[in-house]
Every structure is written in structure tokens, then in C-alpha cells.
Amino acid sequence: MVPKNFRWLIMPLALIGGCSSEKAPEPAAKAALTLQEFMTQKIDVHADAIWAIGNAAIDDTASIDPAKMDEKGWTGISQAAERMAVDARALAALDPVVVTRPGVKIADEGTAGAPSPADIQGHIARDHDTFRALAGTLATHADGLADAARARDAATVGRLVNEMDGVCESCHLEYWYPEQKALVKQIEAAAPVAAASR
Numbered sequence: 484m485v486p487k488n489f490r491w492l493i494m495p496l497a498l499i500g501g502c503s504s505e506k507a508p509e510p511a512a513k514a515a516l517t518l519q520e521f522m523t524q525k526i527d528v529h530a531d532a533i534w535a536i537g538n539a540a541i542d543d544t545a546s547i548d549p550a551k552m553d554e555k556g557w558t559g560i561s562q563a564a565e566r567m568a569v570d571a572r573a574l575a576a577l578d579p580v581v582v583t584r585p586g587v588k589i590a591d592e593g594t595a596g597a598p599s600p601a602d603i604q605g606h607i608a609r610d611h612d613t614f615r616a617l618a619g620t621l622a623t624h625a626d627g628l629a630d631a632a633r634a635r636d637a638a639t640v641g642r643l644v645n646e647m648d649g650v651c652e653s654c655h656l657e658y659w660y661p662e663q664k665a666l667v668k669q670i671e672a673a674a675p676v677a678a679a680s681r
């Protein structure tokens with residue numbers, strides 16, 4: 484079997500090669516957004532729009548108070564959720580996934596212990612299927628949110644807005660900073676032992 488990560492290794496070279504005078508461009512590679520661009524230009528923008536409207540209308544029981552919502556708010560959430568679903572599906576279909584462009588830093592890169600684009604590239608190469616599935620989960624979540632907002636179903640919108648960051652985090656913990664997942668597990672595992680030894 485051809486190792487999958489070989490593709491990741493040659494990707495930056497393919498991009499540089501595209502600048503040569505020979506008429507052999509890499510249209511797919513050039514046109515495709517990087518993972519980072521998906522996050523910063525699309526997914527995060529839609530999420531912020533949803534959170535901005537949702538958080539302003541969330542009451543002390545952590546559900547949406549319909550009295551604090553107007554037509555603009557409902558449409559704002561449904562439209563941002565529709566865009567999120569489309570972009571999450573495009574992210575799931577992205578192949579190959581290129582984390583960032585040469586010379587472009589990802590969030591936290593360079594700070595002590597922070598993952599590098601190569602680390603992330605490695606995590607995706609190891610299990611692209613789960614990455615696709617998690618992007619699909621975000622798309623389905625966004626579908627549900629768009630439906631609920633169109634139906635003016637405040638209870639469901641409130642729940643799905645509250646649960647959305649967990650959907651983001653489930654992929655970030657798997658593919659961005661999985662070493663923190665181990666840490667979370669360690670803490671969970673250590674807690675009962677510490678309690679029992681007292």
C-alpha cells in the first residue's frame with residue numbers, strides 16, 4: 484500500500500512547482516482552501532454569528548428566551564447554520580486536507596508545547612475517516628439547528644447552540660491537540676485513585 488502521508492510530504496513541493504513557467508498548473512491544489520482557511524474564514528465565522536445571536540437570547544436556564552428573539556435573530560441563526568452545514572460538508576469532502584500554506588502559522592504555533600501543522604497533518608493522515616465523520620457530525624448538527632431556527636423552536640435552538648462547542652471540541656481534541664485528550668483522561672483516571680487513597 485502506498486503510504487498515505489507521502490502525499491502530505493509532496494504537497495508543499497507541488498504548490499511551489501505551480502509557480503514554474505511550465506503550463507502544468509495544479510488547479511485543484513490551488514483552488515482548495517486549507518483546513519485553517521476553512522476554520523478561520525468559514526466555520527468559525529458561522530459559529531460566531533450563531534453564538535452572538537444565541538448568547539444574547541439565552542436565559543438563566545441556558546435555553547433561548549423566545550421573547551429575546553426577533554425575526555432578524557431567527558433568520559440570522561438559520562442562515563449561519565445553513566452555511567455551516569454546507570462548509571462542514573465541503574470540509575468532509577476535502578482530499579487531501581492541507582493544514583496551512585507554507586509560511587502561514589496556525590493558532591498558537593510557536594508557543595511552547597503547541598502543535599505544529601506537521602503534527603496535525605500526521606493526525607489526519609493516520610485517520611482521515613474519523614476526521615470526515617467529525618466534519619459530518621458538525622454538518623448534521625448545523626442541519627438540526629437550521630431546521631429548529633426555521634421552526635422558531637426555541638428549546639431545540641437553545642440546546643443545539645449550547646452543544647455546538649462540544650462538536651467543535653471533539654474534533655479539536657482528536658486532530659489539533661490530542662495530547663490534551665490524554666491529559667484529560669489521566670486526570671479523570673487519577674481522580675478516583677486520589678480520592679480512595681485518602
Ligand code: HEC
Nearest residue numbers: 518519522527530589590614617618621651654655658659
Ligand atoms: C473535523 C474537524 C474539525 C471540526 C468539526 C472543527 N474544527 Fe476547528 N480546527 C480543526 C483542526 C484540526 C484545527 C487545527 C489547525 C488550524 O489551526 O487551522 C482547527 C483550528 C481551528 C481554529 C484556529 C485556526 C487558526 O488560525 O489556526 C479555530 C478558530 C477553529 N478551529 C474553530 C472551530 C469552530 C468554532 C468549530 C465548530 C463550530 C470547529 N473549529 C470545528 C478541526 C476541526
